[in-house]
Amino acid sequence: xxxxxxxxxxxxxxxxxxxxxxxxxxxxxxxxxxxxxxxxxxxxxxxxxxxxxxxxxxxxxxxxxxxxxxxxxxxxxxxxxxxxxxxxxxxxxxxxxxxxxxxxxxxxxxxxxxxxxxxxxxxxxxxxxxxxxxxxxxxxxxxxxxxxxxxxxxxxxxxxxxxxxxxxxxxxxxxxxxxxxxxxxxxxxxxxxxxxxxxxxxxxxxxxxxxxxxxxxxxxxxxxxxxxxxxxxxxxxxxxxxxxxxxxxxxxxxxxxxxxxxxxxxxxxxxxxxxxxxxxxxxxxxxxxxxxxxxxxxxxxxxxxxxxxxxxxxxxxxxxxxxxxxxxxxxxxxxxxxxx
Ligand code: NDP
Ligand code: GDR
Numbered sequence: 001x002x003x004x005x006x007x008x009x010x011x012x013x014x015x016x017x018x019x020x021x022x023x024x025x026x027x028x029x030x031x032x033x034x035x036x037x038x039x040x041x042x043x044x045x046x047x048x049x050x051x052x053x054x055x056x057x058x059x060x061x062x063x064x065x066x067x068x069x070x071x072x073x074x075x076x077x078x079x080x081x082x083x084x085x086x087x088x089x090x091x092x093x094x095x096x097x098x099x100x101x102x103x104x105x106x107x108x109x110x111x112x113x114x115x116x117x118x119x120x121x122x123x124x125x126x127x128x129x130x131x132x133x134x135x136x137x138x139x140x141x142x143x144x145x146x147x148x149x150x151x152x153x154x155x156x157x158x159x160x161x162x163x164x165x166x167x168x169x170x171x172x173x174x175x176x177x178x179x180x181x182x183x184x185x186x187x188x189x190x191x192x193x194x195x196x197x198x199x200x201x202x203x204x205x206x207x208x209x210x211x212x213x214x215x216x217x218x219x220x221x222x223x224x225x226x227x228x229x230x231x232x233x234x235x236x237x238x239x240x241x242x243x244x245x246x247x248x249x250x251x252x253x254x255x256x257x258x259x260x261x262x263x264x265x266x267x268x269x270x271x272x273x274x275x276x277x278x279x280x281x282x283x284x285x286x287x288x289x290x291x292x293x294x295x296x297x298x299x300x301x302x303x304x305x306x307x308x309x310x311x312x313x314x315x316x317x318x319x320x321x322x323x324x325x326x327x328x329x330x331x332x333x334x335x336x337x338x339x340x
Pocket of ligand 1: 007008009010011012013014033035039062063064065084085086087088089090104129130131132180181182183184185190
């Protein structure tokens, strides 16, 4: 039985990846951070008591900022595959906590790679969650040959993590792959990322739980795909004979404004009557236009996106309308304006 180790298993991608690997018969080990509130909601449905016979999902406390926990876990588990998905992943928040973002999102990758090297895990394959944010201000379309021009502390940390992965591949012959994933979303997306923020608000406005939605830049364009499709690309990268770097994207971009039109339109609302601009959601430096060219992933991995933008918004809206209706029945109060 193959053994996988996932950092960031409690996040959006970690939950879909854990499901995929369990379906494929893997034993899955996830690293979770200690938190004062519950942070395992996204994986509660697949979690089993470790005493259950045949249990294949195990959680371990650890942190990307703590080398000793990484070393001990990898020494004990000796996984076949490592997926490094853990990160401070919010771009705007990275301007508030730039040093911390560099520690977790950047240096965290080095801590993990060093543990693999020190423990001589020569056969372990490593996936690094790289990002289209590394391209930043480089004009679209972006592919593996596009120069990096990050526009945030998060983007800079991801560029560092990308290159340390390439370096360990070249210096020590490790099987490291960078998946340069463009934005991907789902009903499990964190509520401060723009797609989920919009689908949550449109649904709550529809059922009367909220009146307004405050957003930042409506003109930014993103290449939005479905997270469930994208975790398959991660797995495919680690099944190749050698580590390599791949762009994963849909090849179609939409503006935040179009996102609002689609989400509010789904429930028969006009976003212009509900959306207001709050400059606190602007970023000091913005990434204006991301549009990925995933032809290498299609050619070499046989990967293709299966879910269109319209379909993605539909499935997020269906899920959030059902959630808003449950909230209404439970007597939920007005929306809390979150930072993000
Ligand atoms: P999320 O923000 O949903 O999840 C991030 C995960 O990292 C969570 O499990 C979080 O734990 C964990 N984490 C945060 N800090 C630490 C730490 N110090 N040590 C260990 N774990 C930590 O992100 P996504 O699932 O959306 O993204 C997964 C990865 O892919 C991230 O690295 C992200 O930067 C990258 N990426 C994402 C894209 C996207 O569009 N979603 C596109 C390209 C790259 P907790 O639950 O406790 O907060
Ligand atoms: P991004 O995603 O920064 O691309 O990073 P996000 O959804 O946060 O922003 C996308 C675009 O929407 C604009 N925007 C707003 N964004 C947020 N969060 N809140 C708002 O109110 C708002 N109004 C407008 C933003 O300015 C931006 O242009 C995501 C993360 O998942 C990263 O971890 C990942 O690496 C990249 O996608 C690819």
